[in-house]
């Protein structure tokens with residue numbers, strides 16, 4: 664592994680903020696985290712406090728390792744202004760971090776350039792460079808969790824668009840008359856296939872009396888029904904639950920089929936907690952792509968699980984920091 668330089672990575676979230684120092688060899692598809700820590704208190708305090716802790720934590724890591732990072736990448740849960748290095752709207756953090764000059768404030772403390780990126784776009788870049796997408800040229804990632812995020816890589820480049828928002832795959836409309844989504848539209852994939860949407864479907868089955876195994880697993884308590892217990896109930900023989908999961912997998916499949924006809928990727932990666940449903944999800948998505956995309960053969964499109972788990976975001980912002988270092992402000996860059 665050719666070590667170019669030490670870089671810093673920040674994974675900013677609500678319940679969790681992770682810091683790491685690491686090295687990347689993007690050409691070889693390898694990264695190594697040489698030091699890491701989780702910040703106490705996560706991201707639920709005001710932005711000044713959180714940025715202070717990030718700066719202090721990063722300086723401590725650099726002292727431990729004996730070398731400062733050449734650049735730092737920060738993965739943010741929401742909309743960021745890549746050019747200005749400011750957060751615009753992080754809906755799940757207190758105060759929503761509107762127009763916070765994160766790159767300037769952290770950059771002054773750490774004496775290094777700081778580059779922001781949406782967290783799921785960061786995970787996409789991580790999986791593409793180091794994980795499930797190694798060796799591919801065009802891929803898409805669906806992050807299926809409490810919400811549904813996404814990212815796309817086209818011909819070897821992370822596609823960001825003018826607002827860094829390209830690849831919001833969870834906000835494709837898959838059910839025109841469907842439920843309202845948090846974004847304000849109706850029938851988005853996120854509104855019908857996120858973890859909470861799957862749990863809500865499970866609660867309906869629980870109350871209808873059609874899901875005895877789910878009833879046992881949750882002790883009849885609607886508050887204990889999750890995507891995970893739905894998967895367990897299906898495995899334990901609840902046919903109605905299996906059917907419901909197949910229906911939801913079909914909706915993810917429609918979204919994936921839309922991506923297939925748009926990009927003809929070699930690979931679609933499914934990550935996030937909901938991907939833990941396993942075969943019922945992956946087989947449903949594969950079957951839907953095969954059934955619904957008729958205009959060209961899709962045999963070459965693989966649907967695979969994410970490979971890096973929760974490290975995908977840290978790895979991705981490391982690669983982002985390394986690729987942006989000294990690179991000016993052009994948004995569409997090679998990451999190799």
Ligand SMILES: [Zn+2]
Pocket residue numbers: 833834844845846847848851853854
């Ligand atoms: Zn939406």
